[in-house]
Amino acid sequence: MRNISDIIEEHIKEILGNYGEIEIKRSEMAEKFQCVPSQINYVLKTRFSLERGYVVESKRGGGGYIKIVKVKPINEMELIDQMIEFIDDHITQTRSQAMIVRLFEEELITQREAKLMISAIDRSVINLSIPLRDKVRANILRAMLQALRYKR
Template identity: 45%
Template sequence: MENKNMSDIIEDYLKELLQNEDIIEIKRAEIANQFNCVPSQINYVINTRFTVPKGYRVESKRGGGGYIRIVKVKLIKYKTRICEEIPDMISNGLTDSDAFAILNELQDNDIITVREKYLLNSAFKLTGISRSEEEKLLRANMMIDVLERLTYEEQE
């Protein structure tokens, strides 16, 4: 049997909710109580596993009536723009792991092939050190160019 840590279990639970709905709203404290963990663990899961490169948009409202809203961003193959949010979100830089997450989303939505995903991933690795701000910016610009070219091809 597979050993899963609490973060994996919470992620699986939230993704299961997202299978039935396009948008879910949760209360951090309620989920923490449900899984008998601290609320900061819910934050960790949301901040690391429900990111734009992984195909999610997260909104939150603080306070007593506050919530966390998770939206599954669907990439649609035949739109003029493959994803309007990704270029804006990555314009300040992109790590190689986030680049691979975006490529996974593109492949999962049949926008690129598995082969194309791995070829592009090799190009995005650059020096293999994603800590450099210049490298992150270069990678972001490359991804934006790829997304624009994919959009251009769809219009032809």
């Protein structure tokens, strides 16, 4: 059974698919889905992040409108290069997973490849202390992205 976050995400993506950019009002969305406005914030923060290819801007005044834009890369290489630059010298599991989900959504990798990549960067596999684990994860993810540059 899907949870409310999945339903809200699907609804927003459906609208974005038609327009590429939308403005929503947090309170109206909360009313539509019969949830608290903080639930909308949670969905926006976790499902519409830069790692996943979205820019979310809060518009102050005017009743709390939020602008969501789907960022489309010029080509696959540009997306992979941007992701490599985004990694820095360390990266959390959450941000890594979001990047892998975006690769899948952009159809650069298959669902099977995404699952393999997510498994390889999981905290249970990289059983190290946090600062070192995030550095090792960054190196692994960077190497996988480099390999994707030559996939096609």
